[in-house]
Amino acid sequence: GGSNAGTGWTRGFLLVDPSCVEIDTISVLLLIFNIPNLSMKVKDAAPPMKGRNMFSIATDYKTSLGDPSPFLRRIADAGYSHAHWCHQWNTDLIYSRSEIQQIKRRIKEYGIGVNDVHGSEGCKNFWYSTDESARQAGVDLVKTRIDLAANLSGDAVVMHVYPEPDDPGDNESFWTQLQRSLDALEEHARMRGVRIAVENLPDFPAVRSG
Numbered sequence: 605g606g607s608n609a610g611t612g613w614t615r616g617f618l619l620v621d622p623s624c625v626e627i628d629t630i631s632v633l634l635l636i637f638n639i640p641n642l643s644m645k646v647k648d649a650a651p652p653m654k655g656r657n658m659f660s661i662a663t664d665y666k667t668s669l670g671d672p673s674p675f676l677r678r679i680a681d682a683g684y685s686h687a688h689w690c691h692q693w694n695t696d697l698i699y700s701r702s703e704i705q706q707i708k709r710r711i712k713e714y715g716i717g718v719n720d721v722h723g724s725e726g727c728k729n730f731w732y733s734t735d736e737s738a739r740q741a742g743v744d745l746v747k748t749r750i751d752l753a754a755n756l757s758g759d760a761v762v763m764h765v766y767p768e769p770d771d772p773g774d775n776e777s778f779w780t781q782l783q784r785s786l787d788a789l790e791e792h793a794r795m796r797g798v799r800i801a802v803e804n805l806p807d808f809p810a811v812r813s814g
Contacts, residue, residue: 660686660719668693673710680714687711689756690722696729696741699748704755711756718756720801723749725764732765732782739781743788750789754796761793762801 661684663675672691679687689707692699699707711718723746725731731742749761765782786800793800 659684660688662688662690662722664690664693664722669695672707676710676714676716680716684716686717686719688720688722689718689752689758693722693724694727695724696727696745697724698745699752704748704752707752708755718753718758720758720760720762721749721753721756723761723763723800731763732778732785734777734781739785740788743785746785746789747792750793750796750798750800753798759797760799760801762803764805765802766805 661679661682663672663679666675668691676687723731726733726738726742726745729738729741729745731739731746733739733742746761746763753759753761789800
């Protein structure tokens, strides 16, 4: 667990590989560890009340595809206060405004909040591809995830950045395209109060350097 300085509320953490267990099993583990306020719910995706704990689980604990509603319902029924939106994290799906509003209604209906969104890196439209047209399409893809986060009162979009290419000759284009994409996303994210977080994937240079 840990605390967020200056916010007056605490976060609870339990690291479990969601691909190996069902959500009910994770709830049992929380009870075994005697974590309080498990059943605390959040109204209108607001931050937890002062002194309360926030418990969050990724929406793709079983799959990241298909209708997320059954998973959101089980997350709420298990007593989680928040969800990390992780559906469609590796597809080229562009959320329409109507789809974003539908997701927002579902979140409100189940009484849970969304603390952040896992942005899609794209498949064909990889967000920092060396193919410029694919990169630009990937940037548009990430923008829809930023819009989703903002509409769900989330404060960050998590993005994958993979290790540098094995061929040193490709390193310059790797960093150039990544910088172009981040520059293109900066204003869009700032205007919506959403941060872009880089996931610390294995072998990422910053991780290797300690």
